[in-house]
Amino acid sequence: MKAAGVGIVSYGTYVPRYRITPDEIGKVWGVDGKAMGKNLNIHSKSVPSPDEDTITISTEALRVAIARGKIDPRDIGALYVGSESHPYAVKPTATVVAQAIGATPSLTAADFEFACKAGTAAIQVCMGMVSSGMIKYGVAIGSDTSQGAPGDALEYSASAGGGAFIIGKGPVIARIDATSSYTTDTPDFWRREGQRYPSHGGRFTGEPAFFRHVTECAKRIMSEQGTKPSDYQYVVFHQPNGKFPQRAGKMLGFTDDQMRYGLVTPYIGNTYSGAALIGLANVLDHAKPGDHVLVVGYGSGAGSDAFDITVTDEIATYDRSTGTPVQESLESGTPLTYAVYAKFRGKIRLSGS
Amino acid sequence: MSVARFWRETLRRYNLGASKCPDCETVFFPPRPVCPRCAVHRKSIAKMEPCQLSGHGKVYSYTIVHEAADGFEMQVPYVLAMVQMSEGPMLTGQIVDVEPSQVKEGLEVKASFRKLREEGEGGVIHYGYKFAPASQAPKAP
Numbered sequence: 001m002k003a004a005g006v007g008i009v010s011y012g013t014y015v016p017r018y019r020i021t022p023d024e025i026g027k028v029w030g031v032d033g034k035a036m037g038k039n040l041n042i043h044s045k046s047v048p049s050p051d052e053d054t055i056t057i058s059t060e061a062l063r064v065a066i067a068r069g070k071i072d073p074r075d076i077g078a079l080y081v082g083s084e085s086h087p088y089a090v091k092p093t094a095t096v097v098a099q100a101i102g103a104t105p106s107l108t109a110a111d112f113e114f115a116c117k118a119g120t121a122a123i124q125v126c127m128g129m130v131s132s133g134m135i136k137y138g139v140a141i142g143s144d145t146s147q148g149a150p151g152d153a154l155e156y157s158a159s160a161g162g163g164a165f166i167i168g169k170g171p172v173i174a175r176i177d178a179t180s181s182y183t184t185d186t187p188d189f190w191r192r193e194g195q196r197y198p199s200h201g202g203r204f205t206g207e208p209a210f211f212r213h214v215t216e217c218a219k220r221i222m223s224e225q226g227t228k229p230s231d232y233q234y235v236v237f238h239q240p241n242g243k244f245p246q247r248a249g250k251m252l253g254f255t256d257d258q259m260r261y262g263l264v265t266p267y268i269g270n271t272y273s274g275a276a277l278i279g280l281a282n283v284l285d286h287a288k289p290g291d292h293v294l295v296v297g298y299g300s301g302a303g304s305d306a307f308d309i310t311v312t313d314e315i316a317t318y319d320r321s322t323g324t325p326v327q328e329s330l331e332s333g334t335p336l337t338y339a340v341y342a343k344f345r346g347k348i349r350l351s352g353s
Numbered sequence: 354m355s356v357a358r359f360w361r362e363t364l365r366r367y368n369l370g371a372s373k374c375p376d377c378e379t380v381f382f383p384p385r386p387v388c389p390r391c392a393v394h395r396k397s398i399a400k401m402e403p404c405q406l407s408g409h410g411k412v413y414s415y416t417i418v419h420e421a422a423d424g425f426e427m428q429v430p431y432v433l434a435m436v437q438m439s440e441g442p443m444l445t446g447q448i449v450d451v452e453p454s455q456v457k458e459g460l461e462v463k464a465s466f467r468k469l470r471e472e473g474e475g476g477v478i479h480y481g482y483k484f485a486p487a488s489q490a491p492k493a494p
């Protein structure tokens with residue numbers, strides 16, 4: 001799908017401050033955590049404080065985007081939060097976030113769910129509403145505080161963080177020239193209502209799920225745009241671990257150099273709905289006018305959304321003095337022991353609870 | 354605290370909504386309908402300007418809590434502080450993302466949107482401001 005005159009007006013991210021290493025997790029379960037981390041290409045993952053959740057992470061990320069873009073919150077006509085860890089089963093995350101940034105009451109708001117690609121789906125909806133002239137600015141947030149069952153392979157990667165993107169007609173720091181999707185019914189990963197931890201299809205999560213959707217979707221948008229991998233300075237994939245996106249990139253013909261800024265999971269873990277968006281934010285933190293960026297998200301269940309993005313001259317004067325650069329979130333963090341991590345993540349039950 | 358009472362206070366808890374006297378320029382948090390500092394209070398009636406605190410401030414005084422209040426068991430020990438905001442008002446709030454031993458009077462902090470408390474597992478979740486150190490670049494593990 002070609003898009004006209006729509007793009008990213010501003011963006012912000014938030015990654016909680018605490019980290020845990022695969023080594024520390026492995027020690028508890030009698031597993032060689034170092035080897036596990038090496039296999040997954042994960043050095044550490046972020047851990048939210050007990051007082052952080054998808055609502056607080058979304059709000060902090062969006063506050064950064066609003067400050068950087070000098071946006072009047074009352075100009076935001078739509079706000080969507082994509083997550084698989086909304087704090088309430090019934091009561092929208094989006095309403096709290098909208099109130100906390102002062103965008104209420106004249107806007108439409110909703111929560112999106114599509115495993116890890118709910119945030120990219122929200123970008124697509126905002127693009128449509130902005131293009132049609134229904135709204136001036138649309139906000140798309142992808143944010144999660146995901147959990148793996150204790151001892152499960154997912155526990156080494158599932159982390160917390162979020163990205164907020166303000167979509168509008170201009171002036172934009174990056175044009176979104178096209179978007180494409182690839183969607184099928186594939187049961188690779190799920191969580192039933194009321195279940196605390198998700199289930200997954202083990203090895204089934206690879207070939208027929210992540211790799212098929214990501215590569216097919218990437219090929220589709222490049223064929224529609226008449227582009228090839230070497231036409232892009234940077235590529236960003238969804239990144240459930242550090243290895244899958246590298247392999248998808250190789251399968252498609254991208255180099256490590258094109259992937260270097262878009263790959264953030266090795267240091268903060270898989271932030272689910274936030275992952276591709278934080279990767280894109282890191283690319284934009286480093287990008288120059290004219291840079292061409294391909295983004296391919298993925299959500300289990302399953303689907304991929306791709307975006308063909310061109311960075312504009314506006315990026316040269318874009319004010320990033322608010323918020324934390326993604327690179328700093330990758331390089332900093334306070335390490336936790338497994339015991340404190342278990343306490344923070346509510347894995348320890350208190351008497352009476 | 355009741356759901357309704359908390360809801361009425363979301364403007365200031367979520368957004369640090371304050372008010373400013375147009376004559377003496379004093380900023381009040383929580384917002385006040387009249388200025389108690391100006392000699393002729395009536396002058397400021399209906400003239401107080403709504404404004405929003407920037408969220409930046411300095412720790413004025415603090416205490417480290419070891420006996421958790423209900424719902425704070427997971428956060429012990431934690432720091433409660435009086436924070437002097439850059440616009441003037443003094444706010445009380447928790448200092449997060451910090452080792453209690455690193456909190457000092459004068460520490461520069463910024464507001465951070467956090468969960469304040471939950472009304473049990475099935476109840477409403479209250480959100481609002483806490484404070485975190487304004488700058489920190491701790492080492493990665």
Ligand SMILES: [Zn+2]
Nearest residue numbers: 374377388391
């Ligand atoms: Zn006054």
